Amino acid sequence: MKSASKKEIIMDTAESLFYQHGFHAVGVKSILDQVGVAPMTMYYHFQSKEILTQEILKRRGERYIQFLDEKINRENSLTTYVDSLIKAHMDWLKNDGFNGCLFLRAKQEYEGINEEIAAISKGHKQRMLNTMEKDVQLFGASSTVGKQLFMILEGITSAAQISSLEEVEETAGILAKNLYTDM
Known part of the structure; x- marks a missing residue:
């Protein structure tokens, strides 16, 4: 080997x-x-379990970004973008397990103990928020729509802990439709 x-x-x-x-x-x-x-x-x-943890989080973050980039559609319309982003996130949860968010777990377990690990976790979430704010602006939407979309994805991850994925996906679709009517 x-x-x-x-x-x-x-x-x-x-x-x-x-x-x-x-x-x-x-x-x-x-x-x-x-x-x-x-x-x-x-x-x-x-060198340590903490270095291993940092490397895992960095790799997982890049894997998630790459997964989304391969699946989301940034070319047609805001509706297409949002629908494809929600579907991609749901696919991630279905394929990569849905035991909550590893980044939030790391932040919770390491904040105040190892700020480098907590910072990687926060950085991943901030990167996602920034990307969504920027992406929705391509379609003439305000960055507030990006924030709302980010919160929908975070809610999906949390709700998947207590509800069926089908129910979560359906509810996320309803919330997404509200984004379009608020514009």
């Missing part, structure tokens, strides 16, 4: 464990046992 693939396996395993159980509930030993590597292998790639 190549060194780079071991790094990816460690990251994949840790991300899955963190997503299922939380960051503080998962120790390095659990990750190493699951991957089947020695501590030296992990520490060769990551």
